[in-house]
Amino acid sequence: MDTVRIDLNLLRVFHAILEERNLTVAASRLGLSQPAVSYALGRLRALLEDPLFVRAGNEMQPTSAAQELREPLRQAIAAAEQTLQLMVPFEPSTSTRVFRISMSDIGELAFLPPLCAALQKEAPHVRLCIQSVPPSQIEESLRIGRLDLAIGNLPALLDRTPHCRLFHDDHVCMTRRREGLPEDVLTLEQYLALPHILVGSLESGHYQIEAQFREKHIHRLIALRVPHFTVVPRILARTDWMVTLPRGAIHLLNPDEGFAVYDLPADMPVLTVTVHWHADFKDHAANQWLRNLIVRTLSGPLHESL
CATH class of the missing domain: 3.40.190.10 (Periplasmic binding protein-like II)
Incomplete structure (x- = not known):
């Protein structure tokens, strides 16, 4: 394939159809007529030797080849947009960047x-x-x-x-208020006696505390691993589990003060x-x-x- 001769506008059409799954909507998005989009799709099919899309009712379903091209094409278009934006003087009050x-x-x-x-x-x-x-x-x-x-x-x-x-922060721990909890200070023994929720993937900043615990030979019982904090309050409200989190997140996840919050019973590095x-x-x-x-x-x- 002679890529020098490819009309790059065809890739914009391809991307719009991938996103909209409808020729009429894709045409409207691009400011083109539907026949013009259909013609461009025909040129793409011939160029790439693949049907790219098959009609299913009112939708255009991408073929496996089209699906494979979706993410690289999205990245290429985003990079092109970013490059062009570098050439335009930036005025915050009017910019659409x-x-x-x-x-x-x-x-x-x-x-x-x-x-x-x-x-x-x-x-x-x-x-x-x-x-x-x-x-x-x-x-x-x-x-x-x-x-x-x-x-x-x-x-x-x-x-x-x-x-x-921007700011510094430290870690605290949080669990559902209930009888039998200490009033002010949680000991390490009490902390380790509870099942814990671990938030984050292996590469998450929140996961780093687990590595720091291991360095100190502190081993928690992890009852649940989740990728996000947003679900944690609903789980804590229904269990006796505990979560360790940045202190600054308390007002976001405990706005009604329904959870007991304690300083972490182990020295950990400050978050930056x-x-x-x-x-x-x-x-x-x-x-x-x-x-x-x-x-x-x-x-x-x-x-x-x-």
Whole structure:
């Protein structure tokens, strides 16, 4: 295949059909007529020697070959959009740029409400795309522009990417209020006697505490492993289990104070929440503006215990 002769507009049509699964809707999205989209699809089929889509009722179902192309094509289009945005002067009040930020689910709960409020005030047309990217992939994603910024407790990135500290935090533990619990101080023996919920994957910042426990030869009974914090309060309310979490998450997951919260009965390193970017975008106006907005919005006394 002579890729030099390929009309790249055909890829935009392909992507729109993949997303919309309907020729009419895809045409409307692209500002084209349906015959023009059908013609482009015919050219793609001939070029790639695959039907790409088969009609099923009102939907266009992608073939296996089309499905395999979906993610690489999405990444290519996103990279092209990011590249073109670099050429446009950035004005927050009028920009329609899409910023891609990595953060955890607890980060979404804590950071997005104040951040979205600040964006609505200063850049009402800017859009956010929030992703949860494994720490091992963040540096590369920042380098190629798949991510603009990453926010979180990311110690592995501190020596590898430019960053700015937002705030410090520490760990506490939380369980359902009930008779028999200590009033103020939880001993390590009492802590280890309870089943625990472990939040996070092997690459999650929240999972690091488990490695730190092992280094101290502290072994918890893990009753449940889940990838997100958001379900934890509903589980705690129905069990006698315990979860270990950042202190700043208490007001998000325990707003009615229905859970007992204790200082962690073991010394653990302080958490440092940082915002990261890639050195190649250090002086890029849009990236610089967004990270400055994040620092202003998420650091300081309001968030020192988030």
